[in-house]
Amino acid sequence: MFTQEHFSDVKRAMKTMNYLIDHADETTISSVGDDGYPTIKTMRPARCHDCIQTFYFATTRNALRTLNYLNNPKAAIHFYDANFVRTLMLQGSMRVLGHEESIQYYESQDDEYFKLGINDPSFCILEFRAERGRFYSNLHIYEFIVHEFLQTYYDLMT
DSSP states (O other), rough: OOGGSSOOOOHHHHHHHOHHHOOTTTTEEEEEEEEEOOOEEEOOSSSSSEEEEEEEEEEETTTTHHHHHHHOOEEEEEEEETTTEEEEEEEEEEEEEEEHGGGGGGGGGGGOOTTTTTGGEEEEEEEEEEEEEEEETTTEEEEEHHHHHHHHHHHHHH
16 A cells, blocks of 8 residues: 655655654544444543554543443544644554553553552553554645555665
């Protein structure tokens, strides 16, 4: 699906997408509900991310989206830059990490939401793995398969 001609400058596209992610005040995530309809939620930015491929979000174990992901891992996340009218939508799957895996991502600001702190059993992390993306910038839409785009990017960097 991805060819280099879609992005005149792959390095610049990667830099722009990562800037968009790193400077987002919020992220919109979506899941598939039990009724088969999409549900969306605006959340705090990802705790951390691995380029445009893997993202980690803090939430509670009993949140609607968490329950949806346990039943159907299909997901999308969306970033929006209103200043430059750029968007990045990534589709993939969301995995609900167990408590032991989640605690490595616990931050002191979480104490506000989790009264038992790092030992609060309701704290969990959602791990999103992107498979495909759609990037809008400068009046152009670019669709890509994430691993193909990343391979092209890494090949250019070596």
